Structures are given as structure tokens and as C-alpha cells.
Amino acid sequence: MKDDRSRELWQRSQKVIPGGVNSPARAMLAVGREPLFIRSARGCYIEDVDGNRYIDYVGSWGPLILGHADPDVVAAVKKAAEKGTSFGAPTEAEVNFAEMLTRLIPSMEQVRLVSSGTEATMSALRLARGYTERDLIVKFDGCYHGHSDGLLVASGSGLATLGLPSCPGVPAEVAGLSVSIPYNDLAALEKLFHEKGDKIAAVIIEPVAGNMGVVPPAPGYLQGVREICDEYGSLLIFDEVITGFRVALGGAQELYGVTPDLTTLGKIIGAGLPLGAYGGKAEIMQKVAPCGPVYQAGTLSGNPLATAAGLRALDMLDVAGVYQRLEENSAKLYDGLGDIFTKAGVPHYGNRVGAMFSYFFQKGPVTDWTSASKSDTEAFGRWFRAMLGRGVYLAPSQFECTFMSLAHDADAIEQTLSAAEEAIKEV
Structure with a gap:
């Protein structure tokens, strides 16, 4: 994965923007790396300034339920x-x-x-x-x-x-x-x-x-x-x-x-x-x-x-079948990831409601902030970096959501699960 251009922009941004970002959630401090700078997006994919392409599960932190640039x-x-x-x-x-x-x-x-x-x-x-x-x-x-x-x-x-x-x-x-x-x-x-x-x-x-x-x-x-x-x-x-x-x-x-x-x-x-x-x-x-x-x-x-x-x-x-499709695709990805974590023997606990879900790196259950905060954030950081290196862009924090969109089709889900099977070995 090339990141020369993102690194250059990161150095420049820190001189003129507090922390180099215009919102703290973008800094990627919690996952142990520098942020990527995005130049374009379409459907369920985003592309950074170095030309790397990722399946995006952030969706501008949730609103892009139709996908990028509909x-x-x-x-x-x-x-x-x-x-x-x-x-x-x-x-x-x-x-x-x-x-x-x-x-x-x-x-x-x-x-x-x-x-x-x-x-x-x-x-x-x-x-x-x-x-x-x-x-x-x-x-x-x-x-x-x-x-x-x-x-x-x-x-x-x-x-x-x-x-x-x-x-x-x-x-x-x-x-x-x-x-x-x-x-x-x-x-x-x-x-x-x-x-x-x-x-x-x-x-x-x-x-x-x-x-x-x-x-x-x-x-x-x-x-x-x-x-x-x-x-x-x-x-x-x-x-x-x-x-x-x-x-x-x-x-x-x-x-x-x-x-x-x-x-x-x-x-x-x-x-x-x-x-x-x-x-x-x-x-x-x-x-x-x-x-x-x-x-x-x-x-x-x-x-x-x-x-x-x-x-x-x-x-x-506001069209019949839209939310059923979101539900089915979200369940497919959520269940698939859960199976991968289980087979790898990685402690995890998941919560999902419709087209938003989280996996916590702990045994759970997670019902409030006290229980959520027991998660292994270092393990999540390794997971994030391993998935990013395989072309999957997750929210850079254990305490954020994975967001599905209508643009995430069967191919994107299968690619994500394939990446996860390899990435979990690094966790």
C-alpha cells in the first residue's frame, strides 16, 4: 500500500490544522497509524490520494446509506x-x-x-x-x-x-x-x-x-x-x-x-x-x-x-424492500465476521441493529459504557491495520460503528470476508 502522498499531506496539515485534522475521529491515533487523505469515492469504495482503493464501512460516519456519489x-x-x-x-x-x-x-x-x-x-x-x-x-x-x-x-x-x-x-x-x-x-x-x-x-x-x-x-x-x-x-x-x-x-x-x-x-x-x-x-x-x-x-x-x-x-x-435488503446484507457480513472470529479463537462480542453493528474485542456482553470500555483496543488496532492493508476501510476506533449501505453488494461483502480471514491471523 502506497502512502507517500498521504504522509506529505499529513506533515503539511499538522502545521496549519490542530492535530492535522478537522475532527478528532479522523486522526487514527487510536489505531496506531497516520490518517489517509481521501480524494474520491463512489458506491461502497473510496480512493486515497495515493491511488489505494478500499471498501468503505464508515460512509462519512453513517449518513451515506445510498453509498458515495449516488x-x-x-x-x-x-x-x-x-x-x-x-x-x-x-x-x-x-x-x-x-x-x-x-x-x-x-x-x-x-x-x-x-x-x-x-x-x-x-x-x-x-x-x-x-x-x-x-x-x-x-x-x-x-x-x-x-x-x-x-x-x-x-x-x-x-x-x-x-x-x-x-x-x-x-x-x-x-x-x-x-x-x-x-x-x-x-x-x-x-x-x-x-x-x-x-x-x-x-x-x-x-x-x-x-x-x-x-x-x-x-x-x-x-x-x-x-x-x-x-x-x-x-x-x-x-x-x-x-x-x-x-x-x-x-x-x-x-x-x-x-x-x-x-x-x-x-x-x-x-x-x-x-x-x-x-x-x-x-x-x-x-x-x-x-x-x-x-x-x-x-x-x-x-x-x-x-x-x-x-x-x-x-x-x-421510501421504497418497498429497501430496508429488507439492508437487513439481509448487514446480517450476512455481521454473521460472517462472527464465524471468522470464532474459528480463530479470538475473544469477541457483537451487537447489531439493522445496518449498523460493532464487534468488541472481549468476551462481553456489552450493554453500557462500563462493559464496552473493557474491550482490547490494542487488538482492535491490529485488526484495523490488517484490514486496511487488505483494502477494507473500517472506522478507526473500537468505539465507533460499522455502517452498511445499499451500495455494499454481494461481491463487496465476499471480498471483505476474504480479507478478514487473512487479517484475523494478525490479531
Whole structure:
């Protein structure tokens, strides 16, 4: 594998970009190598600046469920760009897109478009506080909801990857307005509400955790969280930045039959372009300016290029058989990898929900951050490097997901499993 050009860009980037990357997850520090610089992608393949081609299971960290550079999505973006890239004024596409989101996710009676998942969750929490007139937010250890100040408490994703327990620059007074407790532990949530229920504005949760690796909710857990929130008059926020339109057309709330008060969505709704949204009950959303006093704004919210991409992508997902195909292909790869690990005698434990899964290098089970953190991260690093050397690009962290797309066909899956049979010998 050639990497001369990537090494050159890595040296240059470190002089002008902190850590050489514009997002810590890209640094590959956790897997013991320098990052690759990508120049193009199509379908389920990416190509780096040295001409190396890989089967990609990152998919821009989840949103590219149609695969890279889908021709229909690209055509929609080009057509929109020819009319202008940004107006800072309402467009018909924004209305069409909001109508589509409220149809596909019925709990979102009204929706506000933003530019990222972080912006969506930050805005939803402000709205929850404004609506309930309470200050305290409850989150869960290992769940990541973006990098806004109040949520960088016991977070997963990049903080977990880099081994950082907290974030300097977040005032203690701000951090103190968020309480983090174990995921999948209903008793801990009941105890907290018994002590502070009248102060809790909202519970924000990844209905399927995807930032400490994939960790599904225990049977009845989400229903229990819903009941506790109802009992104490707190809002339930589902962070579906990862699960929305990935585990089902209607997200995890459709899959598990639990209705949140507010939902946040991220880059998947823009087919990988910068786009996010938050929405929920009309009574709550009417508190958002200009209807109500909870202020939130954004010049690029509902950007015409992003909404054009999102409209086309969601339209293509809203077709019979799409999610069945995703389920079957994901199961084929997941089960195949599990067989390879078992035959090699490598300790492993897997979790899969639809088109997202993780294998942890440990015996398991993995049900929360405490159990996920017991994984052998050095073994994962060897696995990552061995697979990369055989043309398979995985997320460079034990605590991220493997994402399947509709572009991963039988040939790509077979190539991946063949690579895995060889790569596991290095683990």
C-alpha cells in the first residue's frame, strides 16, 4: 500500500490544522497509524490520494446509506446549485423537506432545519428547558450528542476514542446542569428522578447507542424511560442522528415503538451534506422563535443544496424492500465476521441493529459504557491495520460503528470476508 502522498499531506496539515485534522475521529491515533487523505469515492469504495482503493464501512460516519456519489443525489445537488447556493430566505424545498420529515417520522409534528447534529441537539435542549422551565438535563454514559458545552459529560465517540474523561473549557457551572448515568440501567434513572425529578427538563438518549460502539437498548428499557419522563413531566428527546433513517425508515422510534417528545436528526437527512433537524410535538415547537421566546437561528439552515440532496435521498429510501435488503446484507457480513472470529479463537462480542453493528474485542456482553470500555483496543488496532492493508476501510476506533449501505453488494461483502480471514491471523 502506497502512502507517500498521504504522509506529505499529513506533515503539511499538522502545521496549519490542530492535530492535522478537522475532527478528532479522523486522526487514527487510536489505531496506531497516520490518517489517509481521501480524494474520491463512489458506491461502497473510496480512493486515497495515493491511488489505494478500499471498501468503505464508515460512509462519512453513517449518513451515506445510498453509498458515495449516488448519481441521482449528485444530479439533484447540481440542479440546485445552478439556481444558487444559499439565499438566507425561505424556499419551497424547505417546505417540501419539512413535510417529508413529518410524514416519515410522525412524532415530529413540526420541524426546524439546522446545519448539523450538534446544532440540532443543542437547540432541542434549549427548547426543552424553555418549555418546562427547568434546568437539569439527563444523559447517559458513553452517549454522544455533539460537542456543545453542556453535553461533554461522560461522552462517547471522540472523547472515548482519545481516552479523554472531560473537556477543558467547559465551565463547572455548565457541566453541573447535566447529569450522566449508566445506559440500560432503569433503576439508576428511577433513583435520579426520585431525588431530582422536579428539576429535570429532559432526558436525552441515543435509542440505540452508537458512540461507544453499537449498544442496543435492553428489552423494555426505552418504554421504561418514556414512563418515567411522563410521570415527572420531563421531556424525552431521542437523538436519532445515527439511527434516524438507518435502523428503519422511521428511525429507532418506529423500530421499538416508543414515541419521544422531541427528535434530533443529523447528516443522514442531507445524504451527507451539512444538514440537521429537530422537531416534535407542535405544542412544544411553537415555543421556538419567531412563534415563541426560545431563540434559535441559522443563515444556512435549510440550505438549498442540502435540502435537494435530502429530498432525493429520502425519496429513494421510501421504497418497498429497501430496508429488507439492508437487513439481509448487514446480517450476512455481521454473521460472517462472527464465524471468522470464532474459528480463530479470538475473544469477541457483537451487537447489531439493522445496518449498523460493532464487534468488541472481549468476551462481553456489552450493554453500557462500563462493559464496552473493557474491550482490547490494542487488538482492535491490529485488526484495523490488517484490514486496511487488505483494502477494507473500517472506522478507526473500537468505539465507533460499522455502517452498511445499499451500495455494499454481494461481491463487496465476499471480498471483505476474504480479507478478514487473512487479517484475523494478525490479531
